[in-house]
Amino acid sequence: MSKSSLSEQTLLLDHGSGGQASNRLIGNLFFKYFDNPILNAMNDAARLELTGPLSMSTDSYTVDPIFFPGGDIGTLAVHGTVNDVSMMGARPRYLSCGFILEEGLPMETLERIVASMAHAAEEAGVTIVTGDTKVVPRGAVDKVFINTTGIGEIFADPAPAGNMARPGDAVLVSGTMGDHGLTVLSGREGLNFSTDIKSDSAPLNHMVEALITRIGDIHVLRDPTRGGLATTLNEIAGQSGVVVNLQENAVPVRESVRNGCSFLGLDPLYLANEGKLICILPQEKAAAALELMRSMPYGEEAVQVGTVRDGAAGPGKAGQVVLETPLGGHRLLSMLEGEQLPRIC
Amino acid sequence: MNVAESFRDPALCKGLLERLHAELEQPLRFMEVCGTHTVAIFQSGLRPLLPEGITHLSGPGCPVCVTHESEVAAFLDLAGRDGVILATFGDLMRVPGPKGRNLKLAQAQGARIEIVYSPVDAIQLAVSHPNDTVVFLGVGFETTAPTVAGTVMMAKQQGLANFKVLSFHKLVPPALKVLLDDPECAIDSFLLPGHVSTILGMEPYQFVAEQYKTPGVITGFDPVDILESLLIMVEQRKRQDYRIVNQYRRAVSDTGNARAREVMFSVFETSDALWRGVGRIPGSGLVFREAYAEFDALQTLDIAVQETPPTPGCKCGEVLKGKMQPGDCPLFGKGCTPAKPVGPCMVSTEGSCAAYYKYSV
DSSP: OOOOSSSOOBOOGGGGSSSHHHHHHIIIIIHHHHOOHHHHTOOSSOOOOOOSSEEEEEEEEOOSSSEETTEEHHHHHHHHHHHHHHTTTEEEEEEEEEEEEETTOBHHHHHHHHHHHHHHHHHHTOEEEEEEEEEEOTTSSSSEEEEEEEEEEEOOSSOOOTTOOOTTEEEEESSOSSHHHHHHHHHSTTOOOOOSOOOOOOOOHHHHHHIIIIIOOOOEEEOOOTTHHHHHHHHHHHHHTOEEEEEGGGSOOOHHHHHHHHHHTOOGGGSOOSSOOEEEEEGGGHHHHHHHHHTSTTOTTOEEEEEEEOTTSSSSOTTOEEEEOTTSOEEEOOOOSSSOOOOOO | OOHHHHTTOHHHHHHHHHHHHHHOOSOEEEEEOOHHHHHHHHHTTOGGGSOTTEEEEEOSOOTTTTBOHHHHHHHHHHHTSTTEEEEEOGGGTTOOOGGGOOHHHHHHTTOEEEEOSSHHHHHHHHHHOTTSEEEEEEOOOTTTHHHHHHHHHHHHHHTOTTEEEEEOOBOHHHHHHHHHHSTTOOOOEEEEOHHHHHHHOSGGGHHHHHTTOOOEEEOOSSHHHHHHHHHHHHHHHHHTOOOEEEOOTTTOOTTOOHHHHHHHHHHEEEEEEEETTTEEEEEEEEEEOGGGGGGBHHHHTTOOOOOOOOOTTOOHHHHHTTSSOGGGSTTBTTTBBTTBOOSGGGTSTTSHHHHHHHHOO
């Protein structure tokens, strides 16, 4: 990271006042990194050119720590929204970006975040076209909160949706589960728990586009972020009125993540992912879809983890996820009540 | 396959299950008294694969579940005080006290509560907050108590006056005795806790076999461990030769960890304790010895533990004693769910009712 481009070293309330300090921040930082004609026009709103049905999603990002192996709050703010927009079978085009910043934040920290957002947006091929900055008194937020809203053009017809899983479909995931969740947990202050794991924060829009244009007939696309694979599959099972059968030993989990989870009393199936997708499509298309995913960045470890079936056939009822264990037993994989808490013995 | 994986080997499990089916001549009602076993049995999918004649019962094996309402009331009392920071293991946060209040709610309403992974972290907290009193919530079995005792010794060495422990630790063997003394007790064998036994060894359980003619097997947490232990129980009952066996030799020494016990009993001594769903059990708790009284939150912070009556309609006492299966409780899944637990078995993720609710298809 180069030396800060701003003469100021520390963020002050003045930087959110709308006055000259605000203008310096916008000009020297945001315009420098997000540089594009729509933003640079400096109008009250962005003028966008879009056609056809649109996909839109918003998300607010608050993470502690703000920097972690494999990413930071900036990469999350871009990848998270880009991925959500993509899962509708859309090409994400534009992002808005709202910062709520804590007074006293080192300017260098903010610049690092903005630079990594710009880099993430470039890789995903999206443009940050409008933004807002507020600076609040110390303690009113934890360092930095970011909201991004994304908009994209839906090109899939019919577009994948959570209620389109059908009996006989295959359930694929694009890679290992739980990397992001455990990375952030172990990076959190007070938890001196060292592993070689890193967040999987990544844009998935190119993979989505390839799956839809080259494989087709994709019934469901979802990114299993908060709540992890287990929660997302429960949502899909509920929306589609089907049972999702998950093969426990097929779910890819890194050894270090598995060990870390075992140590902390956590279940990797409930940990967040930030660069993985679930793809549900007819079984006969599964092999081709996996081959395609494995040939792309962020999809090398793609694998089939389960199948979709009718509620009447076998254990479980419509809306449930049934896990088949390596022993050949089965159990319910339910939704969590709240966040996972480490346990006592 | 590495060593750890071999204890989950499906082929080995299949062989053990076949042997269990072949050897089982009379019904077996076994109880595990460790929440990690409860979860392991459900998570592995072992339960539906066991022979029909084997009934699995979940005992009072999770320290969070057996933390009494009146003890939670004491946490909440402390949480509301100025100048107090509570340091706790995470899974105490949701345990409901009187009127359903818990530490999560107290935190949302302004109480200062830090989740720690080790009591030593609470010492750090006390050092970095010299003007506050840091109270570590001492909940756990013999597995946890020695570490807490060691932490108290550290605090004494450092002369750390603003560090306190609320000791609600509980001991497993006295609870086994209560279960066995109950005339309605319907437990044939005990799957003895792996973690607790790393400290205790085999000796404290001998009365189970000798006085009550009941097999007890100290068991690891993988499916191969559990199946092997069930076979041992079945064989002992067939031969009417009742013993305590250490199946979990890769982690548990037959004599346990004498040093840990010494540390534990130099800081604490046994006392009666309240168990949620069970009541008062003689000699099942740990209180501070005089030499460490300055770290006792109960004495120094003037906390009164008032015994509250059990919740009406709650059948957890029956479930914990193996008299009732969770699904047979009239409140199960209706008035009592993990989101709004009524009794101790639904409280922690390792509680028997919570495991039933979460995992049973």
